[in-house]
Amino acid sequence: MKPRQKRVMFILVGIAAVGLAVGLVLNALDKNVSLYFTPTQVFNDEAPHGRSFRIGGLVEEGSVQREADGLTVNFAITDTSKRIPVVYKGILPDLFKEGKGVVAQGTVGPDGIMHADEVLAKHDENYMPPEAKDALEKAAAANAAVESK
Amino acid sequence: MIPEIGHFSLIVALFIAVCLGVLPIIGAARNNAVLMAIARPLAYGQFLFLVIALGCLTYAFVANDFSVLYVAQHSNSQLPVIYRISAVWGGHEGSLLLWAFILGGWTLAVAIYSRHLPDEMVARVLGVMGFVAIGFLLFMLLTSNPFDRLLPAAADGRDLNPLLQDPGLVIHPPMLYMGYVGFSVAFAFALAALLGGKLDTTWARWSRPWTTVAWVFMTLGIALGSWWAYYELGWGGWWFWDPVENASLMPWLLGTALIHSLAVTEKRGAFKSWTVLLAIAAFSLSLLGTFLVRSGVLTSVHSFAADPKRGIFILSFLVVVIGVSLLLFAWRAPKVGLGGKFDILSRESLLLSNNVLLSVAAASVFIGTLYPLFMDALGFGKLSVGPPYFHAVFVPLMVPMILMMGLGPLARWKKIGGLELAKRVRWAFLSALLIALLLPFAMGMWTAMIALGLLLAFWIIATMLLNLRERLLGRNDFLQRVRNQSLSYYGMQLAHLGVAVFIIGVTLVKGYETERDVRMDIGDTVSAGGYVFRFDGVREIEGPNYIGGRGHVTVTRNGQAVTELYPEKRQYNVSGMPMTEAAIRTGLLRDLYVSLGEPIPGSNGAWAVRIYIKPFVDWVWAGCVLMALGGILAISDRRYRIHSKRSGAQLDTALEEKTA
Numbered sequence: 001m002k003p004r005q006k007r008v009m010f011i012l013v014g015i016a017a018v019g020l021a022v023g024l025v026l027n028a029l030d031k032n033v034s035l036y037f038t039p040t041q042v043f044n045d046e047a048p049h050g051r052s053f054r055i056g057g058l059v060e061e062g063s064v065q066r067e068a069d070g071l072t073v074n075f076a077i078t079d080t081s082k083r084i085p086v087v088y089k090g091i092l093p094d095l096f097k098e099g100k101g102v103v104a105q106g107t108v109g110p111d112g113i114m115h116a117d118e119v120l121a122k123h124d125e126n127y128m129p130p131e132a133k134d135a136l137e138k139a140a141a142a143n144a145a146v147e148s149k
Numbered sequence: 150m151i152p153e154i155g156h157f158s159l160i161v162a163l164f165i166a167v168c169l170g171v172l173p174i175i176g177a178a179r180n181n182a183v184l185m186a187i188a189r190p191l192a193y194g195q196f197l198f199l200v201i202a203l204g205c206l207t208y209a210f211v212a213n214d215f216s217v218l219y220v221a222q223h224s225n226s227q228l229p230v231i232y233r234i235s236a237v238w239g240g241h242e243g244s245l246l247l248w249a250f251i252l253g254g255w256t257l258a259v260a261i262y263s264r265h266l267p268d269e270m271v272a273r274v275l276g277v278m279g280f281v282a283i284g285f286l287l288f289m290l291l292t293s294n295p296f297d298r299l300l301p302a303a304a305d306g307r308d309l310n311p312l313l314q315d316p317g318l319v320i321h322p323p324m325l326y327m328g329y330v331g332f333s334v335a336f337a338f339a340l341a342a343l344l345g346g347k348l349d350t351t352w353a354r355w356s357r358p359w360t361t362v363a364w365v366f367m368t369l370g371i372a373l374g375s376w377w378a379y380y381e382l383g384w385g386g387w388w389f390w391d392p393v394e395n396a397s398l399m400p401w402l403l404g405t406a407l408i409h410s411l412a413v414t415e416k417r418g419a420f421k422s423w424t425v426l427l428a429i430a431a432f433s434l435s436l437l438g439t440f441l442v443r444s445g446v447l448t449s450v451h452s453f454a455a456d457p458k459r460g461i462f463i464l465s466f467l468v469v470v471i472g473v474s475l476l477l478f479a480w481r482a483p484k485v486g487l488g489g490k491f492d493i494l495s496r497e498s499l500l501l502s503n504n505v506l507l508s509v510a511a512a513s514v515f516i517g518t519l520y521p522l523f524m525d526a527l528g529f530g531k532l533s534v535g536p537p538y539f540h541a542v543f544v545p546l547m548v549p550m551i552l553m554m555g556l557g558p559l560a561r562w563k564k565i566g567g568l569e570l571a572k573r574v575r576w577a578f579l580s581a582l583l584i585a586l587l588l589p590f591a592m593g594m595w596t597a598m599i600a601l602g603l604l605l606a607f608w609i610i611a612t613m614l615l616n617l618r619e620r621l622l623g624r625n626d627f628l629q630r631v632r633n634q635s636l637s638y639y640g641m642q643l644a645h646l647g648v649a650v651f652i653i654g655v656t657l658v659k660g661y662e663t664e665r666d667v668r669m670d671i672g673d674t675v676s677a678g679g680y681v682f683r684f685d686g687v688r689e690i691e692g693p694n695y696i697g698g699r700g701h702v703t704v705t706r707n708g709q710a711v712t713e714l715y716p717e718k719r720q721y722n723v724s725g726m727p728m729t730e731a732a733i734r735t736g737l738l739r740d741l742y743v744s745l746g747e748p749i750p751g752s753n754g755a756w757a758v759r760i761y762i763k764p765f766v767d768w769v770w771a772g773c774v775l776m777a778l779g780g781i782l783a784i785s786d787r788r789y790r791i792h793s794k795r796s797g798a799q800l801d802t803a804l805e806e807k808t809a
Binding site for chain 2: 003006009010014017018021024025027028029031032033034035036054066069070071089090091092094095134
């Protein structure tokens with residue numbers, strides 16, 4: 001092969017490889033991004049059905065109930081405006097506590113209950129997950145707007 | 150008084166860094182021997198003042214000086230002394246000081262071990278490192294001074310995050326930082342070469358051992374972090390694709406590409422521009438990693454503070470570093486030339502392909518990590534990219550990379566026939582395939598992913614054995630042949646073996662792990678993976694700065710006692726934070742892992758308990774250790790210790806003869 005052909009070949013192989021990688025990344029992103037919603041949004045039916053998403057807020061005071069098997073936990077996530085009941089089977093993270101920030105990932109069934117397959121509470125007592133903070137701020141802003149009317 | 154001395158030392162170090170960043174580079178440009186010679190003393194001085202600063206902060210911690218804000222935030226009089234010392238880098242300000250200190254250390258090391266380099270090269274390399282130091286010291290003094298006073302002083306400190314009170318965390322950050330900052334040396338060498346306009350094979354040879362040392366530290370640092378997450382976070386995972394882990398993985402991937410690309414540049418004079426770009430990119434990603442971790446834009450256990458001023462400073466610094474180096478590259482690179490020629494199928498092209506794959510892998514991690522940030526910043530709402538994304542992208546990229554990784558060491562430089570290569574490796578491939586297809590049956594379950602993982606691992610091992618046989622077995626003396634191979638050759642093989650061991654670990658733990666979350670009353674038994682776990686209850690314990698419960702689990706197999714495990718649940722006195730301490734019985738072929746969930750209300754001493762069996766999980770870290778050892782072996786090669794001032798041209802011709 002002549003040097004020029006060789007160079008063209010290298011460039012073509014390179015472009016094909018990069019194209020393939022871009023396709024791979026876009027495809028993977030499309031399938032594996034999980035969107036986040038506030039309890040108010042979920043209540044207003046803005047969240048997708050049958051697809052996993054995240055919901056953030058506070059664990060409602062007095063809502064945590066364990067079933068007899070010791071592992072299934074029922075609680076509610078609230079943004080102080082609306083509440084969404086959650087059911088989760090498994091061991092909760094150390095910092096899961098009533099009145100503290102939490103993020104749950106899962107699907108919401110027709111019964112309006114979120115079946116979570118992951119519950120996250122963050123690593124620091126004073127720390128608030130940004131999703132939870134965001135939900136509280138939005139709800140507070142919505143309340144303020146209603147009151148001022 | 151002591152904290153003020155520390156603060157003052159930082160200011161002095163900043164002034165020295167400014168001199169170091171400016172004078173020697175001017176000296177090298179004007180060929181002024183005095184200005185060039187000043188670089189070394191400045192490097193010594195800078196390090197001295199950074200030692201004083203770090204010493205002062207450490208003293209403040211050990212002496213419980215809670216009039217220092219940073220100490221009050223991250224320590225407590227109940228904290229054991231060893232953790233008071235490691236608390237120095239337990240927060241944002243202190244970890245920056247550690248960063249600057251390690252940078253000073255690397256600068257010192259370059260100043261000491263560069264006697265065989267031309268003066269202008271030394272002046273430029275130290276100058277560039279001084280420039281980087283200016284950025285970090287300014288950042289610390291302007292936005293995050295660890296010596297800020299708290300007046301009136303606190304009666305006691307807020308305590309160190311209990312997650313960080315662990316021996317693994319005493320050494321993980323310094324190790325990782327040695328790696329992050331170590332890439333600044335490769336970066337400085339690349340920029341120095343660009344400034345001097347001489348990118349030749351000698352430059353690659355000088356830069357190589359430094360890059361490899363940084364890479365070794367980084368490998369160990371990441372492995373330590375992963376090991377810590379495994380036993381300390383209490384849920385048995387060892388890699389979470391957490392943004393902060395990704396922040397260290399990106400420079401590691403590019404660093405891996407860089408050491409291979411440097412090898413080609415040294416041996417064949419090819420890919421010079423690519424090597425320079427990689428050196429710039431690897432260090433930029435190290436800086437980006439610091440930015441991501443320390444600015445608080447990404448949230449995780451590692452991000453300490455969300456202060457926008459800090460974020461903006463690091464971001465501007467990043468822009469300056471990347472901007473200046475790319476401008477310099479654009480200005481100088483056309484003069485660099487293309488270097489050695491090679492064919493479509495040759496060792497060069499295999500290494501180049503793997504370089505591209507590693508870079509693409511780093512880019513895909515980059516996208517996955519920053520995508521949520523961009524979407525949020527652009528107002529598209531909050532979202533998260535989970536581990537499945539990374540799995541979906543990483544596996545298809547790594548499969549061809551590993552296949553070529555087996556071929557690379559077998560292929561000749563310049564040109565090799567495809568048919569000839571295929572013929573040489575056919576038995577290696579077939580035997581790897583056979584093992585990959587049959588071994589999962591012996592393990593009890595066959596899936597395509599397990600077979601694929603094993604195929605890759607055994608492909609590396611088989612081609613390695615083939616390579617060793619071709620090199621070492623022959624008609625003449627075996628021992629002589631063993632001695633003839635260079636240490637860097639054995640280092641390469643050891644590091645590649647590490648990759649194989651790592652893949653075996655990942656494949657088998659993913660494929661065969663058993664995870665059970667169960668409710669256990671006192672005396673209950675659970676069987677998992679052939680082992681029987683009996684729960685004997687939890688009793689109260691009291692530690693130096695925490696109270697808690699210690700569980701007792703007896704493990705038996707076929708009626709034979711295997712071990713007793715004591716998982717703990719702690720509550721730290723000052724912060725009130727609960728912590729799970731898993732109990733792990735480590736073994737060559739499997740780990741037994743038990744951790745306590747929570748007590749079950751209204752029961753008679755029952756707890757939710759996690760019981761995991763993790764086959765071959767330790768191979769993951771053993772693989773990393775082998776890679777690091779391979780790196781150490783490679784830099785022990787004697788050709789890096791030829792400290793004569795032979796001119797580059799002579800060495801080049803000598804090398805041409807050797808490799809031709």
